[in-house]
Amino acid sequence: MATLKEQIAQWNSATLWRADAPTGTGASPVAPVAASAAPSVAAPAISAVTSVAQHDLAASKAASVARESIDRDGYFEMKTMLHQKLLQRIDLTAVETMSGDRLQSRLRELAHQLIEEEQLPVNQQEHDQIIDDLQHEILGLGPLEPLLADPTISEIMVNGSKNVFVERRGQIVRTDVRFNDDAHLMKIIDKIVSRVGRRIDEASPMADARLPDGSRVNAIIPPLALDGPTLCIRRFAVVPLQMADLMAKGALTRDMANLLAGMVKAKANIIVSGGTGSGKTTLLNILSSYIPENERIVTIEDTAELQLQQDHVVRLETRPPNIEEKGGISMRALVKNSLRMRPDRIVVGEVRGGEVIDMLQAMNTGHKGSLTTIHANTPQDALGRIENLVSLSGMNLPIKALRQQVVAAINIIVQVNRLSDGTRKIIKINEITGMEGDIITTQDIFIFEVEGTSADGKVIGKFKPTGVRPAFADQLQKAGIVLDQNMFDPDRASASGPN
Ligand SMILES: Nc1ncnc2c1ncn2[C@@H]1O[C@H](COP(=O)(O)OP(=O)(O)OP(=O)(O)O)[C@@H](O)[C@H]1O
Numbered sequence: 001m002a003t004l005k006e007q008i009a010q011w012n013s014a015t016l017w018r019a020d021a022p023t024g025t026g027a028s029p030v031a032p033v034a035a036s037a038a039p040s041v042a043a044p045a046i047s048a049v050t051s052v053a054q055h056d057l058a059a060s061k062a063a064s065v066a067r068e069s070i071d072r073d074g075y076f077e078m079k080t081m082l083h084q085k086l087l088q089r090i091d092l093t094a095v096e097t098m099s100g101d102r103l104q105s106r107l108r109e110l111a112h113q114l115i116e117e118e119q120l121p122v123n124q125q126e127h128d129q130i131i132d133d134l135q136h137e138i139l140g141l142g143p144l145e146p147l148l149a150d151p152t153i154s155e156i157m158v159n160g161s162k163n164v165f166v167e168r169r170g171q172i173v174r175t176d177v178r179f180n181d182d183a184h185l186m187k188i189i190d191k192i193v194s195r196v197g198r199r200i201d202e203a204s205p206m207a208d209a210r211l212p213d214g215s216r217v218n219a220i221i222p223p224l225a226l227d228g229p230t231l232c233i234r235r236f237a238v239v240p241l242q243m244a245d246l247m248a249k250g251a252l253t254r255d256m257a258n259l260l261a262g263m264v265k266a267k268a269n270i271i272v273s274g275g276t277g278s279g280k281t282t283l284l285n286i287l288s289s290y291i292p293e294n295e296r297i298v299t300i301e302d303t304a305e306l307q308l309q310q311d312h313v314v315r316l317e318t319r320p321p322n323i324e325e326k327g328g329i330s331m332r333a334l335v336k337n338s339l340r341m342r343p344d345r346i347v348v349g350e351v352r353g354g355e356v357i358d359m360l361q362a363m364n365t366g367h368k369g370s371l372t373t374i375h376a377n378t379p380q381d382a383l384g385r386i387e388n389l390v391s392l393s394g395m396n397l398p399i400k401a402l403r404q405q406v407v408a409a410i411n412i413i414v415q416v417n418r419l420s421d422g423t424r425k426i427i428k429i430n431e432i433t434g435m436e437g438d439i440i441t442t443q444d445i446f447i448f449e450v451e452g453t454s455a456d457g458k459v460i461g462k463f464k465p466t467g468v469r470p471a472f473a474d475q476l477q478k479a480g481i482v483l484d485q486n487m488f489d490p491d492r493a494s495a496s497g498p499n
């Protein structure tokens with residue numbers, strides 16, 4: 001592992017940087033796609049010094065004369081020059097011994113000194129902005145830092161150096177954030193990936209990683225990504241969402257929450273099914289929180305995202321193969337291994353390969369109450385996908401036998417969806433009840449029924465119990481879980497708003 005000193009030297013040695021959209025003016029760096037084309041008051045003040053001068057003629061007349069020649073490019077050149085000089089001036093040996101706070105303030109001091117020495121024609125706001133940007137570049141992830149600091153952003157998507165999108169409150173919007181060029185973006189990607197001991201280069205152009213705050217990162221670069229280095233960062237709330245948050249957001253009703261919590265406590269095997277970014281991992285994390293403290297939990301993930309609060313948790317993470325395609329440890333190997341670790345519960349981040357058969361077997365053999373997610377759009381699709389994954393794993397089970405395994409293993413499929421208005425909801429709690437002939441039979445316990453869309457695009461609908469009492473209810477009772485007997489009454493529909 002490189003020392004901090006080496007890392008800073010390495011991170012900052014190659015390409016110089018510039019960010020087309022300095023931020024931190026107090027306004028958000030994010031502008032909706034439609035608004036970004038038009039001149040916007042929210043646009044960062046120093047992204048075009050001339051426009052600042054136009055808007056604020058009286059106040060900055062003198063300064064604007066001095067700065068007339070500094071256009072957008074000039075501004076970036078100025079910062080690039082400062083960055084270089086700053087790096088020359090940092091005493092990398094002293095950096096080693098400094099605390100994070102001390103290092104930050106030392107950088108600020110040095111940057112301030114440099115701006116003074118160079119007599120740069122900047123106003124106070126620009127001065128502060130340059131210092132922030134320099135600090136982000138040297139200690140953090142450059143232009144991504146303001147986005148990472150914004151708690152309302154749930155996803156950051158970088159498609160090459162000039163196209164940065166974010167998801168905020170369920171909606172995808174384009175930002176003004178830019179990287180200098182692809183090399184600059186590559187440097188940031190490299191910084192992220194090397195922090196977790198992984199590598200990305202032309203020979204191995206894909207990597208998963210995570211940020212220190214737990215956010216999940218995927219990077220894919222040319223030649224696989226045709227339009228430049230591409231980065232996706234799935235932000236995780238520093239304080240993960242809880243069931244109460246989901247209810248407050250109208251993702252499910254209290255009755256549904258109580259049922260799911262009870263199911264977890266009573267050791268139902270549960271699969272959370274949903275599309276990309278629909279909230280599967282979030283719900284898995286929340287469901288896992290209902291596993292009692294006295295049980296031993298093993299979690300298995302491709303990229304560790306779960307944040308379990310219990311004490312007795314063993315966390316496992318797969319390892320991608322190295323450049324010679326060696327040394328990889330698959331999800332399947334970890335699931336198999338976990339069975340020898342005396343787990344009470346196995347929580348698998350997502351089944352997407354041969355591990356599904358091991359997971360089914362585990363669920364059937366003494367590891368009741370195991371939880372996982374699967375990528376599918378309906379509970380029926382989830383079942384189909386499980387069958388596909390099993391057959392892809394090379395397991396040659398007759399279909400009926402396989403389905404019997406599935407029926408014996410899985411109690412509930414919880415379907416999550418990201419709706420057209422960006423909200424995420426549990427749209428079905430579906431129970432697997434048995435088989436009729438070769439066919440698996442299921443029944444919905446709760447559904448979300450869409451009634452329409454409001455003028456402003458909001459989805460209107462209701463959560464409804466279907467009136468069916470789950471077959472699992474007896475097991476709930478045996479486990480001492482008391483649920484409101486009326487909760488399955490179909491007249492108890494609740495609107496989709498916060499409850
Ligand atoms: N009910 C919800 N309401 C609002 N935001 C949510 C909800 N559930 C999840 N989120 C947010 O949505 C984003 C995606 O959630 P999550 O990572 O759980 O999805 P996922 O289905 O596991 O995605 P992937 O398919 O990429 O693994 C996260 O930022 C999460 O905080």
Ligand SMILES: [Mg+2]
Binds near residue numbers: 280
């Ligand atoms: Mg996920």
